[in-house]
Amino acid sequence: MTNKMNQQRRHFLKQTGLLLGGSGLLATQSQLQFINSALAADYSGLSDYKSLVCVFLAGGNDGFNMFIPHESGAYQNYADIRQGLAIPHAGLHAVNNSNQHAFHPSMADTAQLYNQNKLALISNVGALYQPLTQAQYQDFEDGDTSIKVPLDLFSHNHQQEIWQTVRPLQVGNTPPGWGGLMADLLASANGASQLPPTLSLSGNNLWQSGLNSQPFKMEAGGVSDFDYFADGNDGHWHPWAGDRKNTWNAILELSRQNVLKQQSAGDFLSARSRINAIQGALAAAPAINTIFPDNSLANRLKMIAKIISIRESLGLKRQIFFVRYGGWDTHGNQLEDHATQLGILNGALNAFYRATVDLGLEDSVTAFTASDFGRTSTSNGNGTDHGWGNHNLVLGGAVAGGQIHGTLPDIAPGSNDDSDDAGRIIPTLSVDQYGATLAKWMGMTESDLDVIFPNLNAFNSHPFGRDIGFMA
Numbered sequence: 422m423t424n425k426m427n428q429q430r431r432h433f434l435k436q437t438g439l440l441l442g443g444s445g446l447l448a449t450q451s452q453l454q455f456i457n458s459a460l461a462a463d464y465s466g467l468s469d470y471k472s473l474v475c476v477f478l479a480g481g482n483d484g485f486n487m488f489i490p491h492e493s494g495a496y497q498n499y500a501d502i503r504q505g506l507a508i509p510h511a512g513l514h515a516v517n518n519s520n521q522h523a524f525h526p527s528m529a530d531t532a533q534l535y536n537q538n539k540l541a542l543i544s545n546v547g548a549l550y551q552p553l554t555q556a557q558y559q560d561f562e563d564g565d566t567s568i569k570v571p572l573d574l575f576s577h578n579h580q581q582e583i584w585q586t587v588r589p590l591q592v593g594n595t596p597p598g599w600g601g602l603m604a605d606l607l608a609s610a611n612g613a614s615q616l617p618p619t620l621s622l623s624g625n626n627l628w629q630s631g632l633n634s635q636p637f638k639m640e641a642g643g644v645s646d647f648d649y650f651a652d653g654n655d656g657h658w659h660p661w662a663g664d665r666k667n668t669w670n671a672i673l674e675l676s677r678q679n680v681l682k683q684q685s686a687g688d689f690l691s692a693r694s695r696i697n698a699i700q701g702a703l704a705a706a707p708a709i710n711t712i713f714p715d716n717s718l719a720n721r722l723k724m725i726a727k728i729i730s731i732r733e734s735l736g737l738k739r740q741i742f743f744v745r746y747g748g749w750d751t752h753g754n755q756l757e758d759h760a761t762q763l764g765i766l767n768g769a770l771n772a773f774y775r776a777t778v779d780l781g782l783e784d785s786v787t788a789f790t791a792s793d794f795g796r797t798s799t800s801n802g803n804g805t806d807h808g809w810g811n812h813n814l815v816l817g818g819a820v821a822g823g824q825i826h827g828t829l830p831d832i833a834p835g836s837n838d839d840s841d842d843a844g845r846i847i848p849t850l851s852v853d854q855y856g857a858t859l860a861k862w863m864g865m866t867e868s869d870l871d872v873i874f875p876n877l878n879a880f881n882s883h884p885f886g887r888d889i890g891f892m893a
Contacts, residue, residue: 462606462865462866464606464607464610464864465609465612467607467610467738467864468738469738469785470732470737470738470739471738471739471740471785471786471787472729472739472741472742472785472786473740473741473742473788473859473863474725474773474786474788474789475600475741475742475744475791476766476769476788476789477623477626477628477743477745478747478762478766478790479577479581479746479747479749480749480750480751480793481577481750481751481792481793481807481808481811482790482811483751483755483759483796483805484792484795484796484812485503485795485832485846486506486508486755486796487524487763487812488522488523488525488542488812489508489513489522489524489525490521490523491510491515491516491520491521491523496510498833502798502799502832502834503798503799503800504800505802505803506800506804506805508525508526509526512526513525513526514528514529514532514533515532516532516535517535517536522825525759525760525763526760527760527761527764527767528763528766528767529767530770531766531767531770531771531814533771534770534774534816535822536823537822537823538822538823539816539818540815540816540820541814541822541823541825541826542812542813542824542825542826543812543813543815543826543827543850543855543891544812544825544826544827544828544829544830544849544850545810545827545828545829545838545848545849545850546810546811546812546813546827546848546851546852547794547809547810547847547850547851547852548571548583548848548851548852549851549852549853549876550569550571550589550851550876551569551879551880552849552851552879552883553568553570553847555839558570558847571583572589574794574809574845575794575807575808575809575845576807577750577793577807580793581793582595584791584852585599585600585626585627586598586599586627586628587599587852587853587856587875588875595627597631598626598628598629598630598631599628599856599860599873599874600628600629600631600743601628601629601630601631601632601636602631602632603631603741603860603865603873604617604619604629604631604634604636604741605631605632605633605634606865606869606872606873607739607741607864607865608633608634610738611737611739612738613736614735615695615698615736616699616737617634618634618737619631619634619636619637619740619741619742620636620637620638620728620740620741620742621638621742622640622722622724622742623743623744623745624745626743628743629741636743637695637699639699639724640724641721641723642720643703644699644700699728702731702734703727703731705731705734706731709723709726709727709730710779711723711772711775711779712772713776714768714769716765717746718744718765718769719769719773721744722773723776725742725744725773726773726776726777726780728742729777739863739864746765746766748762749762749792751796751804752801752803752804752805753803753804754803754804755803755805770788770814770816773816774816777817777818783817783818784818784819785819786817787815787816787817787819787820787859787862787892788815788816788817789814789815789859790815791813792811793807794807794808794811795808795809795810795846796808797843797844798832798834798844799843799844808845808846809840809846809847809848810846810847810849811848815859819862819892819893821891821893824891827849827850827885830846830847830849832844850885850889851876853874853876853879853880854880854883854885854886855889856873857870857873857874857888858888858889858890858891858892861888867887870887
């Protein structure tokens with residue numbers, strides 16, 4: 422086979438394998454029973470439009486240098502703790518709470534959105550199975566098995582999995598993500614739409630992986646032409662394109678006894694149908710006039726804005742988007758690298774919000790950040806190491822913005838909020854509470870919240886309860 426034909430074959434297999442919108446795998450009987458038991462609520466009657474956009478900051482964002490004390494005494498305490506990593510006071514962007522706090526110098530737009538009540542800071546969120554004090558954590562470290570603490574707390578892969586699934590690590594079995602379970606339950610809200618509720622601009626991810634649904638995956642530039650058997654000189658199968666196309670379609674339509682062959686053919690046909698539908702809708706999409714920065718994060722958020730703009734032609738009432746943006750593991754050169762990362766995040770989120778305003782949908786679209794974990798409040802010399810609790814941002818017209826939701830921790834090493842003496846801060850808000858607050862805004866019932874977030878009941882008596890309150 423020639424090199425050209427090898428390239429064509431790889432390109433074709435990529436389209437049939439990586440862009441499939443179907444599940445690709447059959448759910449087990451126990452999984453089907455689980456999701457069917459959760460389908461007590463009927464979401465087919467939802468008439469409004471809402472969407473969530475998860476911006477996952479892979480590597481562990483240093484939230485304690487993203488949002489900083491601004492009052493002189495509190496700032497000096499912060500600077501003493503952070504030492505050479507302290508951000509100079511003069512460049513900070515103070516927010517409207519009597520100048521008590523401020524955003525990093527790279528986040529002028531973020532501070533403005535906060536001051537316009539369009540963005541909120543959710544303080545000290547992290548992976549938890551129950552509310553946890555320092556004494557309880559230390560008892561756990563000493564072998565108290567009655568206290569439930571996520572395992573492998575400072576491991577990137579494991580904490581990303583726990584963040585996106587809110588379930589314990591399972592050997593040989595990956596649990597569904599809470600975004601995917603929402604999609605399973607909300608699928609009926611989208612009626613007969615060809616597209617699933619979930620759409621990823623960053624390939625496969627655990628957060629959007631449900632039991633009955635998997636995300637539709639695309640790139641910032643859209644979706645590639647899926648039909649490589651099209652008529653004409655397309656550079657792949659000419660001059661036999663027509664015969665090949667007809668033969669391939671006939672193969673796909675054959676009835677099969679083998680369930681895997683039947684699933685594979687069905688996935689191919691479903692993916693082709695979905696891609697054709699989204700290509701057609703995008704071709705007729707209104708122009709996005711908002712100017713976005715030219716970087717990978719902003720370009721992907723711009724594509725999400727385009728998809729949102731064609732929601733009606735696609736028949737979608739509920740959508741759940743995912744973007745992963747890496748580079749936050751700042752063990753070294755943190756001051757320079759983190760400033761660059763925060764600047765990219767600042768510009769991309771600001772442009773995305775302005776685009777939703779231009780579309781008249783700012784009250785219907787909520788973007789939020791997530792990350793593996795926070796960083797240590799102490800310096801390792803030129804950066805920080807893996808921490809635990811972290812600050813996150815929630816943005817949109819429906820957000821109770823201009824506020825800090827949650828309790829700001831004492832980041833001093835050895836404080837009551839520290840898990841040890843290195844500034845690995847114990848979260849005071851759980852991912853279950855954070856996610857449930859967003860899911861409730863999307864219209865999920867309380868009983869379905871308990872299915873999606875298995876640890877939520879442990880926080881019923883928490884000072885902030887099951888709903889943190891950051892959605893207006």
